[in-house]
Amino acid sequence: MNNRINKLFQEKKEQILSVYFTAGYPNLEDTVPMIQELVKNGVDLIEIGMPFSDPVADGPVIQHSSLIALQNGMSIRKLFDQLKDIRQTVDIPLILMGYINPVLQYGVAAFCQKCKEIGIDGLIIPDLPMDVFEEEFKKVFEANGLHNIFLITPQTSEERLRKIDAVSTGFIYMVSSNSTTGAKTSVSELQNEYFERVNSFGLKNPRLIGFGISNAETFANACQYSSGAIIGSAFVKALEGSDPLHQKVSGFINSIVTVS
Amino acid sequence: MNYQVNEKGYYGEFGGAYIPEMMVPNIEELRRTYLEIIQSYDFRQEFIGLLKNYVGRPSPLYLAKRLSEKYQSNIFLKREDLNHTGSHKINNTIGQILVAKKLGKTRIIAETGAGQHGLATATVCALMGLECIVYMGEVDVERQVPNVKKMRMLGAKVIPALSGSKTLKDATNEAMRDWINNPVDTHYIIGSVVGPHPYPDMVARFQSVISEEIRWQLDEQTGRENPTRVIACVGGGSNAAGAFYHFLDQENVELIGVEAAGKGVDTNESAATLTLGTPGVLHSSRSILMQTDDGQVTEPYSISAGLDYPGIGPMHANLFTTHRAKYLWATDAEVLDAALELTQLEGIIPALESAHALAVLKKIQLKPDEVTVINLSGRGDKDMETYLKYFGY
Numbered sequence: 001m002n003n004r005i006n007k008l009f010q011e012k013k014e015q016i017l018s019v020y021f022t023a024g025y026p027n028l029e030d031t032v033p034m035i036q037e038l039v040k041n042g043v044d045l046i047e048i049g050m051p052f053s054d055p056v057a058d059g060p061v062i063q064h065s066s067l068i069a070l071q072n073g074m075s076i077r078k079l080f081d082q083l084k085d086i087r088q089t090v091d092i093p094l095i096l097m098g099y100i101n102p103v104l105q106y107g108v109a110a111f112c113q114k115c116k117e118i119g120i121d122g123l124i125i126p127d128l129p130m131d132v133f134e135e136e137f138k139k140v141f142e143a144n145g146l147h148n149i150f151l152i153t154p155q156t157s158e159e160r161l162r163k164i165d166a167v168s169t170g171f172i173y174m175v176s177s178n179s180t181t182g183a184k185t186s187v188s189e190l191q192n193e194y195f196e197r198v199n200s201f202g203l204k205n206p207r208l209i210g211f212g213i214s215n216a217e218t219f220a221n222a223c224q225y226s227s228g229a230i231i232g233s234a235f236v237k238a239l240e241g242s243d244p245l246h247q248k249v250s251g252f253i254n255s256i257v258t259v260s
Numbered sequence: 261m262n263y264q265v266n267e268k269g270y271y272g273e274f275g276g277a278y279i280p281e282m283m284v285p286n287i288e289e290l291r292r293t294y295l296e297i298i299q300s301y302d303f304r305q306e307f308i309g310l311l312k313n314y315v316g317r318p319s320p321l322y323l324a325k326r327l328s329e330k331y332q333s334n335i336f337l338k339r340e341d342l343n344h345t346g347s348h349k350i351n352n353t354i355g356q357i358l359v360a361k362k363l364g365k366t367r368i369i370a371e372t373g374a375g376q377h378g379l380a381t382a383t384v385c386a387l388m389g390l391e392c393i394v395y396m397g398e399v400d401v402e403r404q405v406p407n408v409k410k411m412r413m414l415g416a417k418v419i420p421a422l423s424g425s426k427t428l429k430d431a432t433n434e435a436m437r438d439w440i441n442n443p444v445d446t447h448y449i450i451g452s453v454v455g456p457h458p459y460p461d462m463v464a465r466f467q468s469v470i471s472e473e474i475r476w477q478l479d480e481q482t483g484r485e486n487p488t489r490v491i492a493c494v495g496g497g498s499n500a501a502g503a504f505y506h507f508l509d510q511e512n513v514e515l516i517g518v519e520a521a522g523k524g525v526d527t528n529e530s531a532a533t534l535t536l537g538t539p540g541v542l543h544s545s546r547s548i549l550m551q552t553d554d555g556q557v558t559e560p561y562s563i564s565a566g567l568d569y570p571g572i573g574p575m576h577a578n579l580f581t582t583h584r585a586k587y588l589w590a591t592d593a594e595v596l597d598a599a600l601e602l603t604q605l606e607g608i609i610p611a612l613e614s615a616h617a618l619a620v621l622k623k624i625q626l627k628p629d630e631v632t633v634i635n636l637s638g639r640g641d642k643d644m645e646t647y648l649k650y651f652g653y
């Protein structure tokens with residue numbers, strides 16, 4: 001399987017910027033303009049959050065955006081509808097991120113097929129365990145050209161890490177500290193030790209670091225230890241307020257990296 | 261048929277551990293060690309000793325004469341309401357605090373609905389000298405004031421959950437988030453047979469003392485170990501799991517779980533999960549839950565904070581699907597009637613949760629020679645404000 005995700009990591013080995021946003025937030029119809037603005041500002045990869053009523057792995061910022069998105073009327077059907085022509089204007093890899101229950105309700109096979117039709121490259125489903133993925137989901141993901149992106153944390157054992165590396169096909173999502181999303185983390189020695197430890201294992205998959213990446217400093221630090229980083233809560237937070245969307249997006253991205 | 265959990269953590273198609281990577285080390289540690297710990301001689305000694313001398317077990321099995329007369333049958337009440345802290349919840353918290361100690365944890369977290377599990381957790385934390393944090397929906401903090409005050413007096417920190425419907429589901433979300441953020445020193449004492457494997461099985465084992473006692477107590481009093489039926493209310497399903505446990509493979513014993521219908525199963529204000537729900541994943545296990553077509557979890561409603569939950573333990577989803585147990589429901593109004601009936605016929609004020617089990621006496625056919633055991637899961641002290649409001653005493 002070789003899709004836009006693999007291509008990105010083949011062509012760009014460092015400073016990859018991946019941004020997460022919750023579909024349907026702040027407004028229901030922001031999904032497509034949001035993606036286009038992010039592309040315009042040089043983002044390399046986008047994670048589109050599918051809101052869920054009970055996001056246990058998320059902190060207050062993404063909980064709030066999920067709640068508003070659902071109140072705005074976002075659903076998986078609605079999201080697929082919004083994204084149906086996205087590949088006419090957008091070339092960078094797109095990932096859907098969300099919880100397992102809405103995917104199960106949609107039907108795993110139908111969901112994956114729809115992702116393929118639209119041109120989705122991968123999925124991040126934090127509460128889909130590795131063994132269940134391998135037994136019940138892997139075939140249908142592969143059949144539809146979808147990478148499943150696994151998370152690792154500082155508490156993940158070496159044995160498990162190697163297993164995750166063996167099962168992974170796109171990249172590995174390296175969670176910076178054992179926490180829910182958006183936890184305030186300044187860069188700590190302990191984290192860097194963990195990043196270095198993981199790097200010393202010679203894994204076959206590239207890594208992106210996420211959780212607590214919120215500004216130029218934390219982004220730059222993460223990039224020293226991996227192919228790049230993922231920004232979620234800090235970006236979602238930057239979407240508050242009444243400025244036009246394109247201003248909020250460019251203002252935030254420019255505060256993280258100077259686009260070349 | 262086998263109704264117990266299999267080695268992969270499933271009851272039929274239900275169960276498993278749908279956990280984010282951040283919870284894997286803690287859940288894996290528990291999964292690897294729980295059976296060895298709770299089956300060890302030292303653990304058994306300490307657990308049984310505390311249940312006897314601290315909780316006050318065995319709890320009586322009481323033939324409710326006037327209630328039996330009214331329904332023209334033989335009705336026994338399993339008096340979990342007489343346990344220390346006033347409900348069955350303490351059976352589980354005693355077990356889990358001993359597990360937590362064995363694992364070297366120093367900080368305990370819990371979720372609570374009615375406050376009974378929070379209270380039972382705060383109690384064992386005081387007993388063992390461990391830090392205790394209890395998450396409780398803001399709505400429940402308001403409707404279960406006495407329990408909140410007791411928890412605080414016991415030294416626990418009660419943190420209101422402000423998301424969603426601000427009830428049990430939301431408190432559980434917050435407790436899980438706490439655990440994710442505190443991965444090393446903390447044990448999460450889940451209060452029912454819900455959550456990722458091995459929790460449903462571990463909690464059911466700790467609660468199984470209820471049916472273990474029912475069997476010998478019934479034998480002692482009637483010469484038979486098996487009743488005609490066992491009835492218990494179901495929130496997450498722990499008191500029912502305990503009351504059913506040793507009867508699961510006695511297929512001639514009818515098992516009835518009673519869910520909270522709130523204002524009625526045909527209204528939008530209900531918590532009757534098995535009547536209204538469909539298969540899905542909530543709180544890390546595959547079970548049956550109340551949800552929309554889009555897979556968003558529906559906000560439940562019940563007068564009873566302990567049953568106000570849109571999910572149910574995977575063991576019950578399996579008993580329901582295989583028809584081993586029957587699940588009925590009772591509305592708020594039926595429950596209030598049943599609570600008053602027991603109070604005035606037997607001099608026992610039941611918890612609102614337990615009154616759901618009593619309420620179905622009016623919905624089933626009882627024969628004169630039959631023996632029905634109702635699990636009276638808790639006492640009504642915590643619900644006095646609600647009762648007084650409705651009955652106007």
Ligand SMILES: Cc1ncc(COP(=O)(O)O)c(C=O)c1O
Binds near residue numbers: 373374495498567639
């Ligand atoms: C007295 C009592 N009974 C029953 C319940 C419901 O829980 P479960 O279904 O796990 O027994 C509660 C929960 O708070 C309770 O306090």
